[in-house]
Amino acid sequence: MNIEIINIGDELLIGQVVNTNASWMGEQLSLAGFSVNQFTIIGDTREHILDALWKASERCEVVLISGGIGPTRDDITKTTLCDFFGTRLVFNEEAYKDVEAIFARRGYQVTELNRQQAYLPEDCISIPNKLGTARGMWFEKSCPSRILHPASCIQEARSRMQDPGSGMHQVIYVSMPGVPFEMKAMMNEYIIPELKTRFHPKSIYHKTILTQGIGESFLASMIEEWENNLPSFIKLAYLPQPGMVRLRLSGTGDEENAIRSQVEKEAEKLSVLIPDYIFGADDDQIEAIVGRLLKEKNATLGTAESCTGGYIAHLLTSVPGSSAYYKGSIIAYDNAVKEQMLSIMPETLQEFGAVSSEVVIEMAIGAQTNLNVDYVIAVSGIAGPDGGTEEKPVGTVWIAIATPDEVFSEKYLFGDSRERNIRRASLQALNLLRKNLLTDCG
Amino acid sequence: MNIEIINIGDELLIGQVVNTNASWMGEQLSLAGFSVNQFTIIGDTREHILDALWKASERCEVVLISGGIGPTRDDITKTTLCDFFGTRLVFNEEAYKDVEAIFARRGYQVTELNRQQAYLPEDCISIPNKLGTARGMWFEKSCPSRILHPASCIQEARSRMQDPGSGMHQVIYVSMPGVPFEMKAMMNEYIIPELKTRFHPKSIYHKTILTQGIGESFLASMIEEWENNLPSFIKLAYLPQPGMVRLRLSGTGDEENAIRSQVEKEAEKLSVLIPDYIFGADDDQIEAIVGRLLKEKNATLGTAESCTGGYIAHLLTSVPGSSAYYKGSIIAYDNAVKEQMLSIMPETLQEFGAVSSEVVIEMAIGAQTNLNVDYVIAVSGIAGPDGGTEEKPVGTVWIAIATPDEVFSEKYLFGDSRERNIRRASLQALNLLRKNLLTDCG
Numbered sequence: 001m002n003i004e005i006i007n008i009g010d011e012l013l014i015g016q017v018v019n020t021n022a023s024w025m026g027e028q029l030s031l032a033g034f035s036v037n038q039f040t041i042i043g044d045t046r047e048h049i050l051d052a053l054w055k056a057s058e059r060c061e062v063v064l065i066s067g068g069i070g071p072t073r074d075d076i077t078k079t080t081l082c083d084f085f086g087t088r089l090v091f092n093e094e095a096y097k098d099v100e101a102i103f104a105r106r107g108y109q110v111t112e113l114n115r116q117q118a119y120l121p122e123d124c125i126s127i128p129n130k131l132g133t134a135r136g137m138w139f140e141k142s143c144p145s146r147i148l149h150p151a152s153c154i155q156e157a158r159s160r161m162q163d164p165g166s167g168m169h170q171v172i173y174v175s176m177p178g179v180p181f182e183m184k185a186m187m188n189e190y191i192i193p194e195l196k197t198r199f200h201p202k203s204i205y206h207k208t209i210l211t212q213g214i215g216e217s218f219l220a221s222m223i224e225e226w227e228n229n230l231p232s233f234i235k236l237a238y239l240p241q242p243g244m245v246r247l248r249l250s251g252t253g254d255e256e257n258a259i260r261s262q263v264e265k266e267a268e269k270l271s272v273l274i275p276d277y278i279f280g281a282d283d284d285q286i287e288a289i290v291g292r293l294l295k296e297k298n299a300t301l302g303t304a305e306s307c308t309g310g311y312i313a314h315l316l317t318s319v320p321g322s323s324a325y326y327k328g329s330i331i332a333y334d335n336a337v338k339e340q341m342l343s344i345m346p347e348t349l350q351e352f353g354a355v356s357s358e359v360v361i362e363m364a365i366g367a368q369t370n371l372n373v374d375y376v377i378a379v380s381g382i383a384g385p386d387g388g389t390e391e392k393p394v395g396t397v398w399i400a401i402a403t404p405d406e407v408f409s410e411k412y413l414f415g416d417s418r419e420r421n422i423r424r425a426s427l428q429a430l431n432l433l434r435k436n437l438l439t440d441c442g
Numbered sequence: 443m444n445i446e447i448i449n450i451g452d453e454l455l456i457g458q459v460v461n462t463n464a465s466w467m468g469e470q471l472s473l474a475g476f477s478v479n480q481f482t483i484i485g486d487t488r489e490h491i492l493d494a495l496w497k498a499s500e501r502c503e504v505v506l507i508s509g510g511i512g513p514t515r516d517d518i519t520k521t522t523l524c525d526f527f528g529t530r531l532v533f534n535e536e537a538y539k540d541v542e543a544i545f546a547r548r549g550y551q552v553t554e555l556n557r558q559q560a561y562l563p564e565d566c567i568s569i570p571n572k573l574g575t576a577r578g579m580w581f582e583k584s585c586p587s588r589i590l591h592p593a594s595c596i597q598e599a600r601s602r603m604q605d606p607g608s609g610m611h612q613v614i615y616v617s618m619p620g621v622p623f624e625m626k627a628m629m630n631e632y633i634i635p636e637l638k639t640r641f642h643p644k645s646i647y648h649k650t651i652l653t654q655g656i657g658e659s660f661l662a663s664m665i666e667e668w669e670n671n672l673p674s675f676i677k678l679a680y681l682p683q684p685g686m687v688r689l690r691l692s693g694t695g696d697e698e699n700a701i702r703s704q705v706e707k708e709a710e711k712l713s714v715l716i717p718d719y720i721f722g723a724d725d726d727q728i729e730a731i732v733g734r735l736l737k738e739k740n741a742t743l744g745t746a747e748s749c750t751g752g753y754i755a756h757l758l759t760s761v762p763g764s765s766a767y768y769k770g771s772i773i774a775y776d777n778a779v780k781e782q783m784l785s786i787m788p789e790t791l792q793e794f795g796a797v798s799s800e801v802v803i804e805m806a807i808g809a810q811t812n813l814n815v816d817y818v819i820a821v822s823g824i825a826g827p828d829g830g831t832e833e834k835p836v837g838t839v840w841i842a843i844a845t846p847d848e849v850f851s852e853k854y855l856f857g858d859s860r861e862r863n864i865r866r867a868s869l870q871a872l873n874l875l876r877k878n879l880l881t882d883c884g
Contacts, residue, residue: 012465012468012481013468013472013478013479013480013481014468014469014472014478015464015465015466015467015468015469015470015472016469016679016681017465018460018461018462018465019460019461019464019465019481020460022457022461022483023454023457023459023460023461024457025457026454026455026456026457027456027457027458028457030455030456030457036455036456037455037484037485037490038455038482038483038484038490038494039454039455039461039481039482039483040480040481040482040483041464041480041481041482041483042479042480043479048479048480051501052480055497059493237458239458302779303773305752305755309755309756309758309759309760309764310747310752310753310754310755310756310759310771310773311752311756311759312752313747313751313752313755313756313773314751314752314753314755314756314864316751317751317752317753317773317775317825317864318751318860318861318864320826320827320828320860321828322751322775323775323776323829326775327775327776327778327779328772328773328774328775328776328779328783329752329771329772329773330770330771330772330773330783331745331752331755331759331770331771331772331773332770333759333764333765333768333769333770334765334769334770334813336769336814337744337769337770337813337814340812340813340814341770341772341783341812341813370782370783371779371782371783372778372779372782383759384762385762386762386763387765418760418762419760422756422759422760
């Protein structure tokens with residue numbers, strides 16, 4: 001069974017909006033064990049919508065459509081759907097009550113534009129939308145199958161004229177709003193479960209292992225043997241991002257529990273192979289993991305940042321509730337600030353330079369005292385594009401961690417990009433602290 | 443003349459990669475005055491590639507293809523293109539020299555896989571790739587025009603058999619690598635200029651006005667009359683983002699200079715209508731504008747952040763060269779840090795609470811003294827989701843600006859989302875400083 005996705009909206013074609021709906025839908029469907037064939041993105045015009053609906057029907061059994069419906073754009077898509085399915089719009093009492101309820105919650109009267117949304121194609125199953133006023137619409141239609149070669153056109157047309165049922169197959173079309181959170185709720189709560197019931201895709205189980213501090217090719221060579229020995233029903237995908245590489249294991253088969261336990265077993269082997277680089281799984285975030293470990297120890301954290309310029313503080317404070325353990329930071333971009341606020345000795349700066357083990361260690365100790373915290377992350381480096389020297393090129397970063405028992409520092413050499421250097425240094429620093437918090441626990 | 447875009451790659455269909463190539467291409471082409479019809483996204487399979495190439499040819503005159511070529515994936519796309527265009531791969535001396543030169547720069551020997559990249563279809567114009575090893579390929583082909591109605595199929599097929607030239611039109615196909623920076627360079631340096639020479643699209647001139655501190659609907663009502671009076675050849679688009687709304691003016695016509703001056707005239711009117719909300723145009727970034735103004739005055743800046751948790755510092759230090767004016771920050775998440783590092787009086791905190799005009803003003807003054815800077819941005823608020831009260835709900839933010847001459851504060855009420863509150867407060871604070879620096883200059 002193949003699925004195609006059609007996204008409708010002029011704003012997508014002129015690049016005003018990046019089409020995240022399609023990739024989200026593709027991901028969720030493939031996670032559910034379905035195979036997605038094609039995305040087709042078109043504008044809000046009748047001719048293109050009809051063309052896309054016909055063409056998709058030749059190639060697949062399920063067509064999922066998002067966009068083109070909503071209070072101000074209903075006209076084209078909904079009437080075009082009616083024409084395509086040979087039906088008409090009728091007033092739907094239940095749909096109107098939902099619209100009324102949404103307006104009542106917001107304290108408004110229903111507008112005429114929104115009243116129109118309760119008109120739905122007669123021959124569809126309408127899908128409730130808890131989060132908005134545009135309902136989903138589920139259609140089924142018998143469509144001509146694909147004519148594989150232009151040369152068969154005449155012969156095919158003749159046989160279809162003689163027997164209208166020949167060369168036909170059943171296609172499901174589902175139209176959804178383009179507003180991402182409305183579409184996502186409808187997909188998760190209704191459409192994917194319904195497709196699973198109808199088509200029984202093979203069970204699929206995914207586990208994503210999150211690694212930090214090692215590049216894709218080095219990682220690949222470290223786990224080559226393990227990868228080569230993976231059972232054939234488990235696939236591995238490398239998903240690199242600046243500062244981390246995600247490894248996704250996907251197991252497919254008939255028995256859900258068996259697959260799950262096999263995938264978990266392989267993930268377990270991986271965690272023995274590269275324990276130093278794995279910081280979590282699936283949706284874990286390193287800044288939240290560090291927070292959890294600190295909370296468990298009832299410990300507090302502060303930061304002292306130079307080249308990362310507040311990005312570590314920003315990551316840590318993006319986590320709701322972080323004020324329970326995160327006390328603050330001194331961002332010492334300037335050497336005078338390093339001396340004044342972090343109590344760094346002018347001699348240390350002069351002798352070793354701001355980007356040195358000595359300075360980053362004094363930064364950590366200074367922050368520990370001045371912010372009165374248990375743990376400190378301190379970073380000093382050259383983010384670029386300027387400021388590099390032969391001895392300390394752009395991308396050179398020193399990171400120090402101060403704990404209640406010790407202070408230590410490590411040196412890294414990242415790349416040329418300022419943005420990536422800031423991100424890589426920040427993730428590396430958080431991972432260093434995470435590892436220390438874990439050892440400390442054990 | 444219509445253009446369609448085909449993106450090839452399994453990773454797009456399963457949502458591993460969000461398709462930013464299509465939206466970038468759509469935007470650049472529409473900025474150049476072309477009209478884009480459809481994006482088609484397909485996997486790396488011969489059957490789908492052929493189907494997409496045929497279908498697109500029925501609807502348009504130019505098909506731009508990205509993805510599916512490169513050292514490890516060349517096989518399918520390139521041989522499929524050869525079949526579609528009825529040609530074969532031949533070794534291209536010039537292309538090989540380019541590959542060699544790229545490898546020499548990186549200090550490697552050319553691998554066999556990369557040597558294969560110098561084999562190109564015989565009947566294409568190959569396009570140099572300065573940034574990678576996969577060349578672009580420009581094909582032209584006479585294709586059957588679209589049969590508009592299935593009923594015409596027999597008749598159309600007959601007449602085409604009698605006269606092979608009837609019902610045909612010329613289609614340009616360009617295949618490019620999927621690596622975004624390689625594709626972008628090829629589009630900008632070769633493909634868009636060449637398409638302009640061939641098709642002479644109408645001149646189009648865009649100007650994007652950047653506003654901050656006002657929501658889309660309020661903005662719309664403030665500029666309604668101006669918008670209604672826009673000449674018909676100038677279109678306006680609202681492009682909202684968290685914390686800012688961009689207004690894009692697009693003028694289309696025959697005479698480039700006339701359009702440019704009309705669009706600039708309308709932008710000028712806008713800057714008189716809403717001077718307080720406009721902070722820049724086109725690719726301006728507020729953190730870079732603030733930096734430029736500070737440099738002009740030879741002045742220094744520091745920050746004192748509570749609820750924004752380092753995000754303002756991060757924005758400021760994302761700008762290369764910011765160390766010339768930005769000295770550092772104290773991120774005082776904890777009240778003890780506010781007292782210790784920002785010299786806030788315990789009585790002020792106790793009497794007014796951390797989220798108050800009094801505290802944020804003391805934060806600004808404390809940072810000005812302790813960081814020894816001319817200007818300070820200080821922020822204290824409740825980012826959420828917890829910590830709100832009836833009197834000070836989530837989203838309440840106080841911002842203070844300290845200058846060499848004065849200190850002032852303003853109160854804002856943003857929304858419920860922690861992430862957006864952090865972003866909106868940060869942009870608002872930077873804009874407050876920007877306005878002060880400008881008044882000060884005048």
